[in-house]
Amino acid sequence: MAVLESKAEAAFDGLYDQHKKAIYKLKEQKRANYEKLRLATAKPHEVPWHLPASIDFKRLPTDPLWERHLYVEGNGQFRAELGSWEAGVLKEELAKPEVVGWLRNLDRKPWSLEIPYEKGGDVRPMFPDLVVVRKVGSEFAIDILEPHDPSLSDNFEKAVGLAKFAEKHGGLFGRIQLIRKQSSAGGEHFARLEINQAATIKKLLLITSNPQLDDLFAVASK
Incomplete structure (x- = not known):
């Protein structure tokens, strides 16, 4: 067989x-x-990866309005109920004038951006939460942003999966970030580990546990 x-x-x-x-x-x-x-x-x-002319996206009339989504309803608006981390990261992004569009990348849709990672010997799909489009000079940069709770057991496997993806396809993208909410003397903030860099990719490919990823976050995130 x-x-x-x-x-x-x-x-x-x-x-x-x-x-x-x-x-x-x-x-x-x-x-x-x-x-x-x-x-x-x-x-x-x-x-x-193809984005179709329209997407299927569940929303309620009471969901918050967001600016600059790549898809809008007939009235030109886009509504979505985002998780608190997703909403916080998105607000930081929309405050940047160079951000011209974004996509809430839902799980397992025909139009979703899917990245593989390995866990327990199995290959599984990952669907990064946000895809952001920035205007850089006369061109556009496509960013992959993944806010991810460090208490989840799949942290380092997903980080390694993103690193392997960046190693192979990083030239097609701008930022590829794993993001955590962290506390510091100045209060809570979103710490971002920029994966789409050769030095970070090399370090991530050697990681085999969540504590090792935590250590890398502590020294390399911004």
Whole structure:
């Protein structure tokens, strides 16, 4: 069975590589069929990230209004109930004039940005909370921001997953940050570990426990 799966995967990859330019040009619904096949494997495969013309996003009329979201309702507004950490980080971002847009990256949507990480020998999907767009000169920078509670058991695995992603794809992005709320003499603040730097990537790839990540946060976060 392992031999059959290996041969089938090699055959599929060859066909996908041969036709991926044509697949990229297909309409969203047809392209999604090929992407589902591409993801139907225990080992993650890269799939080009496409944002559709519209997204499915649950919200209530009582949810807070937010500025500059990439998708808005017919009245030009966007409502969403964000977690306290997400809301706090987003307020810091929207205070920067260079931030021109953002996306609340929901879990397991067809349009979500998905990054793999390993935990207990299994490969799992991670969906960073915020994708932020900044205007830098005449170009745009795309940032990945992940506010993450340090008490959660998957902290260092997700940090390593982000580091591996940055090592391979960091040139396509601006900031890739793991973010924590921390207390200091000046009160609580959001500490940001900038992962999309060669020195930080090298350190993260050596980490095997949450205490080691805590130590790196203590010396390298801002």
